[in-house]
Amino acid sequence: MTSVQTYQRPSSIEEAWSLLNDGGKSAKLVGGGVDVALFAPPEILTLIDLALLPTRSIELRSDGLAIGAGVTLTDLLESPLAAAYLDGVVVTMLRQVAAPLLRNAATVGGALASTHPWSDVITLFLALDAQVTQYSGQLQTSSLENLMEQRGTIDRTIITEVLLPIPADDVYASFEKFVRTGFDIGMLNCACRLTMNGDRCESGRIVFGGTPDIGHRLEAIERALAGARLDDATIDSAAQLARQALALRDDVRASAEYRRVLAVAGIRRCLMRIAQRVGE
Amino acid sequence: MSRLTITLTINGREKTFRIDPGEKLLGVLRREGYMGVKKGCGSGDCGACAILFNGRAVNSCLVFAAKADGGTLITIEGLARGEILHPVQIAFLEEGAIQCGYCTPGMVIATVDLLTKNPDPTEGEIREALAGNLCRCTGYVKQVRAVQRAAELMKGGETHV
The missing domain is CATH 1.10.150.120 ([2Fe-2S]-binding domain)
Structure with a gap:
């Protein structure tokens, strides 16, 4: 049984915002609807479906790859623009998210707003330093990292667009996920974005998710990589830091001890993949 | 609760339904006789309820019927042409x-x-x-x-x- 009393389909973002304000805590935004259909709490009386908003485009702009919040994960996965972005790392990640039946419905905006700790989208987009545009009375853009730090209020704002910044030629990215069975919720995921100068790493963003906490940067590894040659010794050091510095816990999917093994393998694989590409 | 009227094109035929705001497509379709849309897990895990919604396969148990208003659906019943199977x-x-x-x-x-x-x-x-x-x-x-x-x-x- 559902407690939902009204279902609204606003055609403008201002109208959606007004409905969200009017409904207060009993109103919930619907992107693809997958999460809301599964997890909407009983106090939700009003659903506000964002499907009619003009947020379904994928564009390559001068400032980056702009992805509308209403784009489905399948739309993005099948986009040639996404395939061309950083050697297809976004597509590589999306292929491992759920199954096609869910990807066909779930939206990029919903994937962020759901703030699932195991989210592969959040982990990779944090590593890519995604910028998120939201509407809460007015449009404003902030980093995904900031948005996730304030995720307690994310359901009170309307995500309209995600921007993946244009990478320079010497930027590389990689993603790794560990699952029990294909398309399952992961036991741990890891993403890296490195800016290289020859075989040296100038700077990097290293993110682990599903620890089982939501994706977050591991700055100890980022500091260790800055200025270092991306060779076996550096990769060993990064793996050692992942073993020592990453905060991990047990949950139903994996023990902290097992996650530690996965974290070491994850960072090692990501960095080795980038080192191989740099050498090509 | 305010019931809604939605219009769906199902297997090439336009139909109008009265639904509850929180209803999922699965329930509406089965109530209206599309029994080939199977109810399995009800949580998007099994795929038994899959339909084509605007050309893409989705779990109908996770799609709010109101979201589909104005959309095009194809169920298993809509694939064959008369006696000729897809x-x-x-x-x-x-x-x-x-x-x-x-x-x-x-x-x-x-x-x-x-x-x-x-x-x-x-x-x-x-x-x-x-x-x-x-x-x-x-x-x-x-x-x-x-x-x-x-x-x-x-x-x-x-x-x-």
Whole structure:
């Protein structure tokens, strides 16, 4: 049984915002609807479906790859623009998210707003330093990292667009996920974005998710990589830091001890993949 | 609760329904007689309730019926043309990819979606496309063969959707 009393389909973002304000805590935004259909709490009386908003485009702009919040994960996965972005790392990640039946419905905006700790989208987009545009009375853009730090209020704002910044030629990215069975919720995921100068790493963003906490940067590894040659010794050091510095816990999917093994393998694989590409 | 009126084009026919605001498509479709849309897990895990919604296969148990207002749906009942089965249905029969049959409508719908976008899938792509469709009778070898056979049939010019 559902407690939902009204279902609204606003055609403008201002109208959606007004409905969200009017409904207060009993109103919930619907992107693809997958999460809301599964997890909407009983106090939700009003659903506000964002499907009619003009947020379904994928564009390559001068400032980056702009992805509308209403784009489905399948739309993005099948986009040639996404395939061309950083050697297809976004597509590589999306292929491992759920199954096609869910990807066909779930939206990029919903994937962020759901703030699932195991989210592969959040982990990779944090590593890519995604910028998120939201509407809460007015449009404003902030980093995904900031948005996730304030995720307690994310359901009170309307995500309209995600921007993946244009990478320079010497930027590389990689993603790794560990699952029990294909398309399952992961036991741990890891993403890296490195800016290289020859075989040296100038700077990097290293993110682990599903620890089982939501994706977050591991700055100890980022500091260790800055200025270092991306060779076996550096990769060993990064793996050692992942073993020592990453905060991990047990949950139903994996023990902290097992996650530690996965974290070491994850960072090692990501960095080795980038080192191989740099050498090509 | 304010009931809603929605209009859906189902299997080529426009229909109007009165629904509750929180209802899912699965419930509406089965109530209206589309019993080929199977209720399995009800949580998007098994794929038995898959339909084509605006051309893409989705779990109807996770789609609010109100979201589909104005949309185009194809259920398993809409694939055959009269007595002539869709090539994917023919392939599933030919390859014996049907055991109890409960998961079959969802499998067929997911296959139609795959082959519409990718007429020549690899085995890996087939397995990925069917990853959201669970069969509890047996493994997936015959289903994979059936999709490969369906691809051959459709390349031969047989398409319905």
